[in-house]
Amino acid sequence: MNKNNYDNVVKKSQIVSSEWMKIPAPQRGEYIRLFGEELRKEKDNLAELITKEARKIKTESLGEVQEAIDMCDFAVGLSRQLYGLTMPSERPNHRLQELWHPIGIVGCITAFNFPMAVFAWNFCLAAVCGNSIIWKPSPHSNGCAIGIKKAWDSISGDYADLVQIFEGGKEEAVAICEDNRINLVSATGSTQMGKEIAPIVSARLGKILLELGGNNAAIVCPSADLDLTIKGIAFSACGTTGQRCTSLRRLFVHKDIYKDCVQRLEKCFDDLIIGCPTKENSQIGPLISKESYDTMQEILKSLRDKGVDVIGGERLEIEDPNEYYVRPALVMVEKIEDEMMQETFAPILYVKNYEDIKDAIHMQNDVKQGLSSSIFTNDIRESELFLSESGSDCGIANVNIGTSGAEIGGAFGGEKDTGGGRESGSDAWKNYMRRVTATINYGEELPLAQGVEFDEN
Ligand code: UN1
Numbered sequence: 001m002n003k004n005n006y007d008n009v010v011k012k013s014q015i016v017s018s019e020w021m022k023i024p025a026p027q028r029g030e031y032i033r034l035f036g037e038e039l040r041k042e043k044d045n046l047a048e049l050i051t052k053e054a055r056k057i058k059t060e061s062l063g064e065v066q067e068a069i070d071m072c073d074f075a076v077g078l079s080r081q082l083y084g085l086t087m088p089s090e091r092p093n094h095r096l097q098e099l100w101h102p103i104g105i106v107g108c109i110t111a112f113n114f115p116m117a118v119f120a121w122n123f124c125l126a127a128v129c130g131n132s133i134i135w136k137p138s139p140h141s142n143g144c145a146i147g148i149k150k151a152w153d154s155i156s157g158d159y160a161d162l163v164q165i166f167e168g169g170k171e172e173a174v175a176i177c178e179d180n181r182i183n184l185v186s187a188t189g190s191t192q193m194g195k196e197i198a199p200i201v202s203a204r205l206g207k208i209l210l211e212l213g214g215n216n217a218a219i220v221c222p223s224a225d226l227d228l229t230i231k232g233i234a235f236s237a238c239g240t241t242g243q244r245c246t247s248l249r250r251l252f253v254h255k256d257i258y259k260d261c262v263q264r265l266e267k268c269f270d271d272l273i274i275g276c277p278t279k280e281n282s283q284i285g286p287l288i289s290k291e292s293y294d295t296m297q298e299i300l301k302s303l304r305d306k307g308v309d310v311i312g313g314e315r316l317e318i319e320d321p322n323e324y325y326v327r328p329a330l331v332m333v334e335k336i337e338d339e340m341m342q343e344t345f346a347p348i349l350y351v352k353n354y355e356d357i358k359d360a361i362h363m364q365n366d367v368k369q370g371l372s373s374s375i376f377t378n379d380i381r382e383s384e385l386f387l388s389e390s391g392s393d394c395g396i397a398n399v400n401i402g403t404s405g406a407e408i409g410g411a412f413g414g415e416k417d418t419g420g421g422r423e424s425g426s427d428a429w430k431n432y433m434r435r436v437t438a439t440i441n442y443g444e445e446l447p448l449a450q451g452v453e454f455d456e457n
Contacts, residue, residue, distance in 0.1 A: 006175055009166050013132045017104055017105055020127075020162055025082055026079050029077075029080065031155065032079065032127055043066070046147050047062045047064070049144050052143065053115060053140060053142075055285040055288065058278070065116060067114075067120065070408045071121055071124040072124055079128040082128070082433070091441070092443060093444075094447075096438075096439050099438055100129075100436075103184055104183035105184075106122060107177070108123070108187075109176065109186070112288055115137060118211070119137070120148075121424040122423065132164075135164065136176060148163075184206075184431065186209040186421070191418070194212040210421045212418050213371070214246055214247070215369040216247065216373060217364040217373055218232075218251050219251075220233075220252070220376045221378075224376035228376070229261070230264050232400070233402060235402055236248035236374070236403045237251075237328065237347060241286065242344075243346070245418075248404065252352055252353070252364060253354070254355070265351070266311060269312055286326075287346060293326065295344060303339055310330070314327055330351060341368070361385070365394075368417040370395060372397075373396065375398070375400075394415065395411075395415055396410075411427070
């Protein structure tokens with residue numbers, strides 16, 4: 001790593017953030033509005049970059065740019081809504097108030113699978129909140145980062161440095177985490193990555209926002225509309241070649257509909273069109289790397305060696321021999337297998353039956369991760385149980401929708417090994433600001449809180 005280069009990036013970021021934070025938030029929002037306009041103009045070109053690097057199919061790449069545009073719109077509105085509470089003071093002639101101030105520099109580490117949207121979640125909020133960003137994209141998707149930066153540069157006038165790209169791998173990520181000048185580290189990636197970097201940031205008592213792995217499950221109840229359910233499962237389990245942190249990995253199906261559901265899934269998985277992501281009708285592109293393919297195959301082999309029923313999962317030679325296309329795998333398990341406890345970033349769907357909804361919810365929660373979850377049911381008692389405090393323990397809980405494909409308006413993130421962070425919508429903006437509690441005495445006396453008496457005479 002070039003230390004001088006890194007220091008330069010940080011210095012430029014400090015300079016620009018000290019100016020940017022003085023601009024009124026609604027004016028900062030205006031820049032983000034223009035950025036959104038630029039993304040709209042460049043939508044097709046940016047989507048092409050995503051398809052080129054992350055190998056997503058066209059509609060998903062366009063969807064990802066749309067997610068970035070949606071974030072801009074959200075942040076523009078937010079730039080006039082960075083509300084602080086006013087609380088009643090217990091003392092006469094006093095006001096108690098929260099002020100929200102920018103934190104400075106956000107260090108943003110993103111993964112290959114959402115090379116633009118996750119940056120937009122972070123940047124749009126960070127920017128309207130008055131901060132600059134130093135972005136270390138995945139080495140797989142530096143071109144996507146450059147594409148986005150170009151869009152920012154074209155509208156940002158004096159504030160081009162608000163977004164700076166710092167390319168690299170682990171060493172560069174560690175440099176950001178160790179650096180006291182970085183006021184928030186926001187990182188997306190595997191739980192393993194999170195466990196490596198969190199102690200580094202914590203050692204300097206820095207702020208960290210983590211969006212790590214998921215091991216997402218869906219429950220299919222007897223009353224489920226199976227047409228809708230199969231569609232939801234297919235997209236969540238196989239879309240993006242199973243490489244979303246929200247991808248569906250485990251399915252618990254009520255025993256009365258298990259056979260029917262599995263038959264339909266088999267047919268559906270068989271009919272999915274696997275092919276070059278640039279082709280109009282392709283639904284599943286290749287895995288990102290040979291390593292991903294090898295990991296997927298190791299897991300499937302270990303299952304087959306134990307006699308577990310695995311359908312699909314094989315490599316398909318399509319066009320480029322250096323790319324790793326696979327048929328999604330359906331794995332029918334009779335009991336919870338060890339392999340199900342880990343997140344394999346590939347299209348593998350484990351299917352198990354259940355009898356009692358409470359057992360299904362228990363199995364769903366009984367993993368280390370806690371990102372996304374779904375229930376397919378038309379029974380309000382089941383869906384409300386699933387959404388209650390005794391239901392899903394995940395950050396995202398859906399009814400009659402798959403586990404993936406969240407909208408930006410809600411807070412995104414999960415519990416346990418998923419890292420506990422929340423990004424994107426709702427009040428996630430608070431992560432990018434520091435809170436000041438201000439108590440103002442506008443009277444002529446000095447009453448102390450809690451009725452304490454302290455008279456200097
Ligand atoms: C991720 O995979 O890191 O909910 C993010 C979804 C997308 C974001 C996924 N909107 O599937």
